[in-house]
Amino acid sequence: MRCRFFRFRAVLLIAAVPLLGQTGAKNGEWPAYGADLGNTHYSPLDQIDASNFSKLEVAWRFKTDNFGPRPETNLEATPLMVKGVVYTTAGTRRAAVAIDAATGEVLWMHSEDEGSRGANAPRQLSGRGLAYWTDGREERILYVTPGYRLIALNARNGRPIPGFGKAGVVDLKLDDDQEIDLETGEVGLHATPVVAGDTVIVGAAHRASGSPKVKHNVTGYVRGFDVRTGKRNWIFHTIPRIGEFGHDTWEKDSAENTGNAGVWGQISVDQDLGLAYLPVELPTGDIYGGHRPGNGLFGESIVAVDLKTGQRRWHYQLVHHGIWDFDIPCAPMLIDINLNGRVVKAVAQPTKQGVLYTFNRLTGQPIWPIEERPVPKGDVPGEWYSPTQPIPTKPPPYGRAAIPSIDDLIDFTPELRAEALKIVSKYQIGPIFTPIVVSKPEGPFGTILTTGVTNWPGGSYDPETHMLYVHASTGMISNGLVPGDPSKTEFAWVSGNAAPTGTAPPLRVEGLPLVKPPYASIVAIDMNKGEIRWSIPNAETPDNVRNHPALKGLNIARTGRQSNTIGILVTKTLMIAGEPGTFTLPDGRQGAMLRAYDKKTGQERGAVFMPAGQTGTPMTYQRNGRQYIVLAIGGQNFPGELIAFRLPES
Template structure:
């Protein structure tokens, strides 16, 4: 993309407009989608209701923006005062007229390194006080002028290739000719949070793992390899001055003093972890410094409560990934929901969902805030949907567990350790509920989650010593053969913790959910369909084939009284084996006149 604010004709060459006549006007007036999740609660719910159960079947494309860059389009657009801001694959940014799709300006990002973690996806920008903020895969936090796209400041937060080891190459040689992707390279995927004059963002890539392609050329259907020893990185969240880009504070996920914790035999909610605690304690002295490379990626934007001054975020897996022998203890504060002081970054409380985690169950889906209805009355709460298949409710002030939903999947050998024979465990590392946002409707007290059902085989393997290279042990994680694999859109009553309804999807669900006051839930599929469900029953009322997998969360907004729904369709997975194509389109829908 090329930034060209003075030549609209050239900019419009990159845009396909399928314009409808000026349509029906929403009675509720124009409303923006000004931040990730719509606001700092991360609820992904809109009060707009011009598009509702009765008329959603008439939804049609209003305009389409083509980025010109195919694949990995996972961004959630932001709409402020009638202008839409969206980031693309490769961290480019575009500002569009939210009513027509006309390009106002574009920013072309020039990466300083090609060594990044995973595919070059970005999940969105933040807009505040005339600036557009983005955190990039090559380790930078930048601010752009919202009116022109001009670069205002550029802060290099980390170099992705710093701290790499030769272990990846050694293991790759032992695995033969299969293509390898991934290492502990730090960069950013999440949309930033802007609060108290700070731009807050955390790194991914800290939990060391190699991704090995399968015979079809895909990664999701291949395997994830976690290597014995200290070869990860230390995850962190940092706050930058919104005006200057200067770093104000940094919080590290791995705890320097006492990251072993209490050697918990169960999760905090009582599920057995099947740990060999005596063996871990015996190995603890040898691995006292494992926290220095202990992992803990941060995948999605924190929720923020201005009243308490707290931000809430989920942390990722410890390193080495899926291999716990060289990191004895609970590995604090990985695999946790944490609350930090927004002004200082100081830890207020944590809830570690899976101590000493070995299965890839990152706390990845963005937390969301709500007023929990408990027998003791209303409690200001934070909710977190987990890869293990539960939705947890916590007291915002203390972290006390208020309740946990029923399991939204069928567990199999949950928390059984990897073994040389291969251990089949459900869920696998892709979820139940991964990074995809969960929508929450306070009126119905329901959360709407994309839930993946599937299992993985966790196998401990060995690459024999060769020459000067020592023996390397690792855990390989691959799709479990013969186990059912499918997705459901599931509505969870957060009062009872039970599923109100659950609908099986035609393909894997992706991108996250959006709920509206019109009684609708929008959800994307990997095969390219965007679906509108009745929020009360789960019935599909409308669907549209967008031409490529839905990669990002849908949003809705209104301009001049007309309601729109927008979603990124660029391919939902970085696997070539999914069977579905990739694309480059932001598709925007509205009702016809």
């Protein structure tokens, strides 16, 4: 492997980083992926407000075209800003880059050429960012490469730390309590490592697939390392081993015959309580689990572990025996709420299901009752079905995870409605946890479910008003099961369809979404009461909807635009989010808007043009007395870049 290092200018960094809590970024900086270790995405800065947001100008742009052998169009990083330096990952090789926060000038860059190991990695491209650590004297940047190696760099100059691992590198495929092929092992990570105190925590992710080749895939264990030396301090087995708590939830010794159960979303930490909160995905087999009967802990569970030892303190399983690819895709949000006059330390978990689970983050007890409700049993031979699933009573669902009835179908015109009814007649529809079916030539071809109401960007939280903001997407896909080909897979059933033509009809009506708008929303939830305060469509109506001949002459309200990449920034006075993709503006330009909203009402207060859609969650900081907003943008034929806004100097 070749190590690449470029130093453009020396940077002197002295003061210690502010203590990270659950109250947002402090001192005008942004020292962690989610602003703080509780992932609130909140900053108290207020120079940019409703009166001037639309006056924002581009301060600088950082292009990633040349940070790899080919351009990347889906830059998902949320950068950090500490002591006047912006840190980010960039490009198809996932370089670590330091940028002057005021000018956008590149200060240093570190890149790893991992050869075939990087090229074969299941989680490639630039990832979602990196982590910062300091003890007041030393300062380090830590990130995970596509080939699953933990790198520690000197934050001042980008050079690898000699005393960390081997020459600044810890090979994460080693010392993992399992054998992992160094070249082809199916494990990686897009999320950032998390640094709390002197511990750096690293999760694991796998190649997404409804048709895996083997049952016993690599298991996504979570580890804590010494941030100074790279020595492994602890490991948490997300699939319990014999004798460990939870092993008995795997029937027929199936824990030894599966894998995955990684943590590919962001991890959160409460340093005061000494707890790290792990959002665990489901075990191997996104939509079929006949080889792993039982509820299967800790699949699709929030697990609180001791920050120093990795020992489980509490857990709560959000999906029993997952077969819907729901996972837990994003950071548990550490929030303090007011319940009947007393402050409660809570953790709130947005989900692909479009429901919010909320717990006491010390004990794991639900803040509001979570009911085990009966769910229908499917017809797939050999599958194991849980008779119930846990459903929160509060807050109410904030998004659509399925098509409960035909009332949800498009109804702009009678003709479009009739076509939608014809399409869904060949599929199974129903409420959340409707089972996936065996695909049949005569129908149903599959079960219609969501692509994920909330995905990896997660939510944001205002610690002053106790309002939680979350993006909700309404994208539908069909999942059906067909017999697995023994020459290609060990699975009895894999994702597919038995439509006579070999291809099931698309879930679109003359190119329009199958369901009613909004296609994406931003939802505000009052966490003191567990009630939805307001919901608004996110993004302008797409051109193909506005200009559709079947809708000519109709007054279509803003529909929003389906996307899984929209994260939200909350400041002292505003809630800020961009649009995915582009649309045609009244002046003929193609672009997207970064919009600011009133936090109490959802009313739009300002907007600024972007040449491409949002692909990473916005962040903000203050430098030399001026507030900046920075976010990643990109799209088809538009290589990813960071764009920074600030107010005019006058």
